Amino acid sequence: MGQKINPLIYRLGITRNYDSFWFSKKKNYFQNFQEDQKIRNFINFFFSKQQIYKISYDINLIEGITRIKIKKKINFIKIILFIGFTKLLKKNSPQELKKRLILLLIFEKKKLIFIIKKIKKPYRNPKIIAEFIANQLKNKVSCHKAMKKSIKLAEKSDIKGIQIQISGRIGKNNSSRIEWIRKGQVPLQMIQANINYCSYSIRTISGILGIKIWIFLKDKDYEK
Numbered sequence: 001m002g003q004k005i006n007p008l009i010y011r012l013g014i015t016r017n018y019d020s021f022w023f024s025k026k027k028n029y030f031q032n033f034q035e036d037q038k039i040r041n042f043i044n045f046f047f048s049k050q051q052i053y054k055i056s057y058d059i060n061l062i063e064g065i066t067r068i069k070i071k072k073k074i075n076f077i078k079i080i081l082f083i084g085f086t087k088l089l090k091k092n093s094p095q096e097l098k099k100r101l102i103l104l105l106i107f108e109k110k111k112l113i114f115i116i117k118k119i120k121k122p123y124r125n126p127k128i129i130a131e132f133i134a135n136q137l138k139n140k141v142s143c144h145k146a147m148k149k150s151i152k153l154a155e156k157s158d159i160k161g162i163q164i165q166i167s168g169r170i171g172k173n174n175s176s177r178i179e180w181i182r183k184g185q186v187p188l189q190m191i192q193a194n195i196n197y198c199s200y201s202i203r204t205i206s207g208i209l210g211i212k213i214w215i216f217l218k219d220k221d222y223e224k
Contacts, residue, residue, distance in 0.1 A: 006197065007188060007195045007196075007197040007214065008196075008197050010191065011191060011193075011194075011195070014191055014192060015191075015192065015193070015194045015195075019067065019068065019069055019070065020036050020069075020070045020071075020072075021069075021070070021071045021072070022070070022071065022072035022073070032072065036070050038104065039068070039070060039079060039101065040068050040070075042100070042101065042104055043065065043068055043079075043081065043097070043101075044065060046093075046097055046100070047064075047065055047083075064083050064084035064085040064122065064128060064131075065081065065082070065083055065084075065127070066082045066083065066084055066119060066122070066125045066127050066128060067081075067082040068080070068081055068082070069082075074110075075110060075111060076110055076111040076112070076113055077110050077111070077112055077113070078113040078115070079101070079112070079113070079114050079115070080115045080117060081114070081115065081116045081117070082117050082118075082119055083116060083117070083118060083119070084118070084119050084122030084123075084125060084128045085122060086118050094114065094116055097114070098112065098114045101114070121157040121158065122157075123153040123154050123156065123157045124154060124157035124158070124159055124196075124215060124217065125196065125198075125215075126196050126197060126198035126213035126214070126215050127198045127200070129150045129153065129154060129162075129164075129198075129213050129215075130198050130200035130211045130213050131200070132146075132149075132150055132153070133146045133147065133150050133164070133166070133211055134200060134202040134209075134211060136149065136150075137166075137202065137204060137209065138202065138204065142171070143166055143170050143171065143179050144179070144181075147164045147166070147179075147181045148181070150164065151164070151181065151183050154215065155183070158218055159184070159215055159216060159217060159218065160184055160185050160216040160217065160218055161182070161183060161184025161185040161186045161215075161216040162182070162183050162184060162186070162213070162214065162215050162216070163180065163181070163182040163183075163186040163213070163214040164180060164181050164182075164211070164212070164213050165178060165179070165180040165211070165212040165213075166178070166179050166180070166209060166210070166211055166212075167179075167209065167210045167212075168204075168206070168207055168208060168209035168210055169204075169206040169207045169209070170206075170209065171206075172205070172206050173206070176207075184216065185216055186214050186216050187216065188214065193216060194216070194217045194218075195214055195215065195216050195217070196214075196215045196217060197212075197213065197214050197215075198211075198212070198213045199211070199212050200212075200213075
C-alpha cells in the first residue's frame, strides 16, 4: 500500500499542507486552478534559464526550486518560492520575475506579493537530490555511484532515512530494469511518518529514466 499511492497526497492534512490555498465558486474553480498551473510553469521555466550552479563534485545544472506555495485572497495573491541555492539568482532576477508574472497573468485589482525563501539544508529535499542524480547520469556516471553520492549528501542534512529508485534502460541495456538503494528507515505505510517524496524523469541516450526518492525527515518542517 505504501508504494501504490503518492506519499505526499497520502499525508495531506497530517504531516504536509496544501501548496495552493484559496476558495472559489464552482464556476470560477477551473480558472483559478489554471492560473496556479501557469504561475508554476512560468517560474520553473524562468529559473531553468538562469546561470549554471557549480557544486563540489561536478558541474551540474540544478534549478533548486523545491516548492511553490500560492495563497489567494480577495485583494492579493501571495506566491512563496522555496529555493535551495540563492547563487542561482541574479541580482535583478526576483524583480524581473515579479514584473513578468504581472504581465503574464491578469490580476483584477489584486496586489501581487512575491517572496523567496532559502532552505537551510537543501539536500534534505528529494527534488534537489533527484536533479543531482539526473545530472550525474547525464555526465555518464554509473547509477550506483550517483545514488551513493546523493545518500552522502542527504546524510549530512539530519534525516532518518532515504530510499532511491531508478528505473529504465540503465547503462545502455536493451531491457529496462529497476535499481534501488535504501539507507536508514523509510516507513511508507505509517501515515504519521514525515516522508517527503519526489518523482523525476530525464531523457538520456538510452531512453527515459525515472527517478523516485523518499526521504524520512526528523521534524515536520519541509522548508528547513
